[in-house]
Amino acid sequence: MTQSKSHDDSIEVAVETEAEIGHRLDRFLAGRLGRMSRSRIKALIEQGMVGDADGPVDDPAAKVRAGQIFRVTLPPPEEAQPDAQNIPLTVVYEDADLIVLDKPAGMVVHPAPGNPDSTLVNALLAHCGDSLSGIGGVRRPGIVHRIDKDTSGLLVVAKNDRAHAGLTAQFADHSIDRAYLAVVWGVPLPPAGAIEGNIGRSNRDRKKMAVVASGGKTALTRYRVLERCGDTASLIECRLQTGRTHQIRVHLTAKGHPLVGDSVYGRSRGASRQSNDIVKRTLGAFPRQALHARELGFEHPNTGKRLIFYSDLPGDMAELLRVMGVNEPKGN
Structure with missing residues (x-):
């Protein structure tokens, strides 16, 4: 069985038997790397941390082929729990189940390598305390979706597991x-x-x-x-x-x-x-x-009421439109 760990915290795993050919990539690696769960391996694949000779393989359902050698890159260990930080938030709506925020450009949604703190999650932990949904894991409590660091605007965060599941289902069926x-x-x-x-x-x-x-x-x-x-x-x-x-x-x-x-x-x-x-x-x-x-x-995951929110452009984009001679559209 070919499995070796290199100096750069990566593991090489080769497809060696006929029985392995045609298996899903995440299932194959989970079977060979017993110390990591299949969900953890799936996350690594989707993050671009698994590749073969042709480059990154980002589909957990990809079928493995005879002779393929995969390199699994392991990210450095991270702290288990983000700290609560008193960072101002622009709250558009909040109730016992969820909170809708207007994120400024420049703020990262959750801690990650290179951005260990001063994130939206750090601010939410201070604002909401222990009420945030735990489904997203300790690094991403309540996080249902993300927008990029340098993108501004609206996102919704779940404050309990029921709300998290309901919102996640709506993202999955594209009804958001x-x-x-x-x-x-x-x-x-x-x-x-x-x-x-x-x-x-x-x-x-x-x-x-x-x-x-x-x-x-x-x-x-x-x-x-x-x-x-x-x-x-x-x-x-x-x-x-x-x-x-x-x-x-x-x-x-x-x-x-x-x-x-x-x-x-x-x-x-x-x-x-x-x-x-x-x-x-x-x-x-x-x-x-x-x-x-x-x-x-979106549909409120508890009441079933349809909610819709609008956010005006931040100052930098509004000024950009002014220079262009273009008017900002208004929400309904």
Whole structure:
């Protein structure tokens, strides 16, 4: 049985017997790595921490083939419990079951390597105490979904396990309403439509996501152009039918219209900071992806009442639209 641990905290596991061929990857690795649960292995696969000779393998259901050798990279150990920190929160709605927040750009949702504290979870622990749902685990109590560090806007957090289960089910069946405002380079054509394409880990950089030809997870983003700034940029609304990691950023980049300010997926395609045109210069200097979670609607997991919330653009994006000569749309 080939299984060796290397100096960089990774384990190599080879497919060696006919009986192993065709098994799901997570089941195969769980059988070979008895000290790790299948759910833990599945999480590592989805995080891009498992790969073979062709690069990252991010589908836990992928069938293993004869002769494949997988490398499982183990992240460094983390503290078991985040600390409560008295960090101000913008609470849009709160009751005994859930809390809806307007997250500022720059705040990470939960602790992770490189961001051990000052996260939304740290703030929630101080705000809610022990009432947060435990389903998400000690590192992510109450967290049902996430938005990126540099994306602003609305998200909902569960305060008990019943609410967590009810909200998670709605995310799974795509009955949650989620709309984002985004400023993108150029003007998408047609002016309204859908972008489809499975999203998985990039073969070139496992820290990035990409539209992949095979594997990955089904993803669908609906968009419409709200206003345009000539041919330079436009304000669009995106509605998520699925919720994959970096979905809007990846889909719009694949369509040829990356988000203004997105240093990971397309900033290099934008205008220079040194442009003589004040609009292009302002767009080129925008310091984060111009993306805001504007609308969030769901069925209350306890009362069954449909709730919908809107968030105005934060100051930096509102100023960006002002320079572009574009009006901010208002919520209903």
